[in-house]
Amino acid sequence: MRVDTAWIDGQPATPEAALRAAADLLDSSRQPFVGGLRTDVIGLRSALSLARRIGAIVDHAGSAAVYPFIVPARESGAFLAAPAEMRRRADRVLILGNAAARTGADVIRMLTDAEPDLGAATRAGKRRFMTLGSKNATWPGAQETAHVDCASEEIVDVLGMVRATLAGRRTGEGALGEETVATIASFVAEASFCCVVFSPAEFGELGTEQIFGLVADLNETTRASTLPVFAEADAMGAALQATWTAGFPLRLSFGRGAAEHDAALNASERQLSGAGEADLAVLVEALAGASPATLEAAIPAILLTADPASAGSAKVAFHVATAGRDQDGVLYDPRFGGFIAKTAQTKSELPSVAAILDALAEQIGERARDAA
Amino acid sequence: MTGLTFRKREEPAERLDLSPLTPSRLAGMAERDIAALAVGTSRMGLRVGDVFDVAMGDAAAIRFEGGSDRFDRIGEAMDGGEITVAGDAGVRLGRMLAGGRISVSGSVGAHAGSAMSGGVIAISGNAGERLGGPLAGEMMGMKGGTITVGGNAGVRAGDRMRRGVIFVTGAAGEDLASRMIAGTIVVGGRAAATPGRLMKRGTLVLCSGAERFAPTFLDNGPADLLILKIMADAFAKGEVGEVPFHGAPMRRLGGDTAVLGLGEVFLPL
Numbered sequence: 001m002r003v004d005t006a007w008i009d010g011q012p013a014t015p016e017a018a019l020r021a022a023a024d025l026l027d028s029s030r031q032p033f034v035g036g037l038r039t040d041v042i043g044l045r046s047a048l049s050l051a052r053r054i055g056a057i058v059d060h061a062g063s064a065a066v067y068p069f070i071v072p073a074r075e076s077g078a079f080l081a082a083p084a085e086m087r088r089r090a091d092r093v094l095i096l097g098n099a100a101a102r103t104g105a106d107v108i109r110m111l112t113d114a115e116p117d118l119g120a121a122t123r124a125g126k127r128r129f130m131t132l133g134s135k136n137a138t139w140p141g142a143q144e145t146a147h148v149d150c151a152s153e154e155i156v157d158v159l160g161m162v163r164a165t166l167a168g169r170r171t172g173e174g175a176l177g178e179e180t181v182a183t184i185a186s187f188v189a190e191a192s193f194c195c196v197v198f199s200p201a202e203f204g205e206l207g208t209e210q211i212f213g214l215v216a217d218l219n220e221t222t223r224a225s226t227l228p229v230f231a232e233a234d235a236m237g238a239a240l241q242a243t244w245t246a247g248f249p250l251r252l253s254f255g256r257g258a259a260e261h262d263a264a265l266n267a268s269e270r271q272l273s274g275a276g277e278a279d280l281a282v283l284v285e286a287l288a289g290a291s292p293a294t295l296e297a298a299i300p301a302i303l304l305t306a307d308p309a310s311a312g313s314a315k316v317a318f319h320v321a322t323a324g325r326d327q328d329g330v331l332y333d334p335r336f337g338g339f340i341a342k343t344a345q346t347k348s349e350l351p352s353v354a355a356i357l358d359a360l361a362e363q364i365g366e367r368a369r370d371a372a
Numbered sequence: 373m374t375g376l377t378f379r380k381r382e383e384p385a386e387r388l389d390l391s392p393l394t395p396s397r398l399a400g401m402a403e404r405d406i407a408a409l410a411v412g413t414s415r416m417g418l419r420v421g422d423v424f425d426v427a428m429g430d431a432a433a434i435r436f437e438g439g440s441d442r443f444d445r446i447g448e449a450m451d452g453g454e455i456t457v458a459g460d461a462g463v464r465l466g467r468m469l470a471g472g473r474i475s476v477s478g479s480v481g482a483h484a485g486s487a488m489s490g491g492v493i494a495i496s497g498n499a500g501e502r503l504g505g506p507l508a509g510e511m512m513g514m515k516g517g518t519i520t521v522g523g524n525a526g527v528r529a530g531d532r533m534r535r536g537v538i539f540v541t542g543a544a545g546e547d548l549a550s551r552m553i554a555g556t557i558v559v560g561g562r563a564a565a566t567p568g569r570l571m572k573r574g575t576l577v578l579c580s581g582a583e584r585f586a587p588t589f590l591d592n593g594p595a596d597l598l599i600l601k602i603m604a605d606a607f608a609k610g611e612v613g614e615v616p617f618h619g620a621p622m623r624r625l626g627g628d629t630a631v632l633g634l635g636e637v638f639l640p641l
Binding site: 030031054055071074075156157159160161163164167169170171172173174175206209210213253255256260261262263264265277 | 385386387412413414415416442463482501506508509547550551566569570585586587588589590591628629630631633
């Protein structure tokens with residue numbers, strides 16, 4: 001039985017014909033966009049290489065989840081820790097907001113399942129937790145958990161009050177009373193090594209800057225750091241790879257050859273909505289659990305997808321392997337704050353993202369050489 | 373002698389980088405050379421002559437007839453002369469402006485007056501987000517000069533502002549004067565929440581009040597300050613013109629105490 005792996009306008013096609021059709025589309029595009037980018041390191045490398053060749057705008061489908069971290073980190077600096085380091089050193093953990101318990105469950109579990117065993121002031125002590133949000137989050141293994149009830153949208157203001165209190169400056173009336181604010185201030189200031197866990201997307205750029213500012217203030221007198229957690233962890237990996245490859249954390253354009261960065265103009269949402277300059281998208285959706293962004297794209301798309309059910313929405317589509325499931329892959333893992341190799345769980349004959357994108361780039365290159 | 377005029381032929385299909393079209397860079401250039409300047413931002417390689425009809429004139433006074441929200445970087449790093457835009461302009465209008473004057477009859481995109489250090493930007497319509505604010509990786513926003521906006525300003529106007537004056541006739545978007553370091557911002561309309569977040573110093577005059585402030589702003593009560601009258605008089609005689617406060621007592625707030633807390637906000641009593 002023949003298994004379809006490529007489609008043109010929703011109809012099955014040979015991979016060769018689909019590659020030619022995709023190259024035709026790219027040839028006639030004024031401004032292509034390369035997005036989705038849900039793939040592993042090798043797939044991303046090929047996507048960025050193709051983007052450079054065709055003068056594309058580039059962004060990841062999940063950049064909106066990581067930009068509230070990237071912007072304040074590069075503009076104001078940030079104390080950032082590796083989860084494994086916090087697992088061994090942090091004697092107090094402050095968990096902010098409602099999203100971290102869900103998006104950072106693995107990271108938080110690393111902290112609840114162990115006690116600090118490094119640091120003269122922290123080893124052999126008990127780790128204490130405080131949550132500030134509207135959910136009373138507790139975890140098995142946590143020795144001591146205090147919860148301070150606070151609406152998510154008030155937390156940034158409350159942290160401002162904590163900063164003012166720690167610095168001996170006055171505050172006005174906020175969502176929490178003076179005594180509660182003082183309790184939070186004591187919890188973080190009396191830590192030997194405080195760890196703040198939060199999801200930047202919940203607090204936005206300025207809110208995240210407030211959190212980084214609090215931790216910077218704490219480091220005047222003690223030790224403290226942060227563990228930001230993300231709903232779209234692979235977007236963080238893509239941002240890192242784009243930075244080491246092209247100098248910017250995504251949202252960049254190769255329109256004039258060298259990469260140019262604009263976090264607003266080159267955002268995936270803007271380009272795929274049709275409000276931007278892109279007239280054709282190359283979308284990669286090839287990670288387990290990836291949601292096909294092409295369904296929401298208002299511009300024609302060439303789709304590389306692990307889910308053949310979504311192929312009908314694209315002008316040209318390829319069924320590709322999922323890195324780390326169908327084939328070995330190197331993927332970003334937030335528990336390590338870095339990239340790890342992941343062995344395939346199944347054996348698949350499907351082509352990799354890199355194989356399709358490299359073949360497409362080769363075809364475009366051949367046409368350029370023929371035209372010359 | 374009339375000014376050098378760029379007449380838009382049709383709406384561009386891509387964003388244009390018009391930063392090469394400043395008085396000092398065009399002075400003495402022949403029409404053919406001007407028409408050959410690259411302004412496209414895609415692989416199509418658009419040049420001035422592909423987009424505009426050029427009418428030669430004094431390069432010290434440049435005019436764009438027919439604007440577009442894709443006309444980016446107009447007047448970037450200009451140090452003298454005048455640019456007039458009859459229509460809208462895109463992002464980064466007058467970025468790094470050091471001297472001269474830029475006037476826009478329509479609205480402009482994000483980062484107008486970004487990190488400018490001198491000169492005047494007069495926008496008749498609305499301004500996009502981060503008016504005067506820095507780009508990624510820059511420590512300071514507006515460092516001098518004057519920006520006036522006839523309509524409304526987008527979110528985070530005056531971000532990391534260090535010096536100079538911004539006057540917005542209409543309303544201001546969220547987080548006006550975020551991370552402000554110094555300088556003066558006057559808003560005629562209402563400011564959305566939360567003006568002045570993380571401001572260290574600087575002066576905001578919010579003539580129609582604000583949606584709300586962070587609790588790290590403290591009400592200092594009514595302030596009958598001579599400086600308010602001196603400021604209003606000085607604005608009236610300068611580029612800003614008449615402002616909607618005239619030295620009458622105003623309520624003063626101090627903040628943001630989450631950081632240094634030396635900023636001040638004046639509100640109607």
